[in-house]
Amino acid sequence: MNRAQAIELVYLFCAVCFIVALKGLSSPRSARTGNLIGAVGMIVAVGATFATPGLHRIALIVVALVIGTAVGVPAARAVKMTAIPQMVAAFNGVGGGAAALVSLAEFDRGHASFGTAAAVLFSTLIGAVSFTGSAITFLKLQELMTGRPVVLPRQRELNVGLAVTATAFIVWGLSDRSVTAAVLLALVAGVMGVLFVLPVGGADVPVVISLLNSFTGLAVAATGAVLRTTLLIVAGTLVGASGTLLTRMMSQAMGRPLSNTLFGALTATASTAAAVEDGGDRSVRTGTVDDVAVLLAYAQRVVVVPGYGLAVAQAQHTIRELADLLESRGVEVIYGIHPVAGRMPGHMNVLLAEANVPYEQLREMDDVNPQLPLTDVVLVVGANDVVNPAARDSPGSPIYGMPILNVDEARAVVFLKRSMRPGFAGIDNALLYDPKTTMLFGDAKDTLTALVAAVKTA
C-alpha cells in the first residue's frame, strides 16, 4: 500500500466519523458526542492531508490555519445564544466561498476534462450563491438591514437576465475551459445570491440558511469531484442531502411549501392589507403588574409562550424564577414552544436550556394546544406571530396556514411586549385587542422582575 492509498483509508475513517456525527446529532442523548466525533474526523482528515505526496508550502498552510482558527474560535465563543442563527449563516457563507475558490484555483491549472469543467462551474455557481446569500441573511438577522422582504423594481426580468448570463458563461466555460468564464460566472452568481435572499421576509430567513447550508454541501461535493477526493464528495453530499431534508422539515413547521417561503414576495398580491379591516373597536387593555401577579398566583395552570423578545431582553433566567415561584405556590407551569419560536427551529429550547429550565416543562406545540382551553393564564413573552389567530382564520394573511399556539382558547392572555409594534413577519395581531387580553408594556426582563416581586406578596 503506498502513501496515497493510506491517506484514502484514513479519509474513509473520517467519512464514517461524519456519518456517525450526523446520526448522533439527531438525538438529544448523543448529540454532543456526535459533534465531538465530527470534530475528531475533521482533525484526523487535516492531519492526513499534510501527508499528501508533493505537498509544499507547509508553513504557509499552517499560517492560514492559525489565522482561520484565530478568527473562528473567538467568534464562536463570544456569540450570544440569541445571535446563533446569523453565526451559522456566516460560517456557512465562508465555507461556500472556500468551495468556489478551490474549484477556480483547480480550474486554473488546466487539463480539465468536460466532466471536471462541469463540476468546477457547478461548484463555483453554488458556492458563490451561498457566499453572498449567507451574507445577506447575516445582515438581515443582525438587523443591519431591514428584515422585511425587499423586491427590486423589475426583479423578475432581472432574475431572468442573470440566469441567461450565467448560462452563457457556463456554456463558454464548458466549451473553451475558460477560467475567465468561471470567474465571471462567480461574479454573476454572487449577484444572484443577493437577489435570491432579498425578497425573503425576516421570519423565513432560517429556512434560507438551512437551504444555503445544503447548497454549500453540494458545492463541496462538486469540488470533491474536481479534486477526485472521495471524502469531500461523501461529506458534502451528506450535508447536501440532510440539509435539504431539514429545510423541508422547517418549512413544514412554518406550514407552507418551500416555494412560498422563497418566492412568496415575488408573486405576492396586495392582499396583505386585508387583515386590518375591522377598524371599529380597537382599544387595548393595559394591565398593571399587580393585577397580573394576582391572576398568575391564583391560577391552576399557566402556559408560558416564549418568543424572540424574551431572548433579546435576556429574560430567560427571570422567567424561570417566576415559574419556580409559581410552582412553589402549587401552580402548574409549562412552556409552550412553537417549532419556530426564536429565530430558528429549536432555538428557543437552546435559550431556555441555558437558563436551566427543566426539560420536562418544555412542551411542543402539538402537546400544548389541546390543553389550552383548560388553561387559566397564558403568558406570552416577546412572541407575537406564533400566537396570531390570523394564521388560522384569515385566508388573506401572509402567515395563513402556519400552525399556531391557540392561546386565544385560554381563559386569559397576558402579553409582555415592548410596544404595539407587529412581530417579525410585520402583521397585525387581532388577539392584542381581544377583551380577555391584558397588555404589559416594557422591557420583558424589567416586567418579569416586577412580576416576581409582586407574586411574592400576592
Add this chain to the structure above:
Amino acid sequence: MTETTLGLFTIFVLSVFVGFEVISKVSSVLHTPLMSGANAIHGVILIGSIIILGTGHGAAQITLGFIAVVLATINAVGGFVVTDRMLEMFKGRGRK
C-alpha cells in the same frame, strides 16, 4: 466515462441516501444544533483548500488557496465550537 468517474458517481449517489436516512427522524428541539453541526462538517472543504495551497503553481492559485484555507478553517473550527456550545446547555438534565 472513466472508471474513476463512475466510482465517484457511485459514492455520490450512495451518500445521498445515507444523508437522507441518517436524519430522517429528528425532534424539532435539535434542528438548530443539527444544522450547525452539518454546517461544520462541510468545512471539510478545508482538505481541498490545503491541497490547492500546497500543490498550486503561480501567484493566483496560491492566493486563492490561502484565502480558501482561512475561510474553510473558520467554517470548520467555528462550526464545531458553536455547535458544542449549543449542546452544552442540554447536558445534565432529564431527557426523553
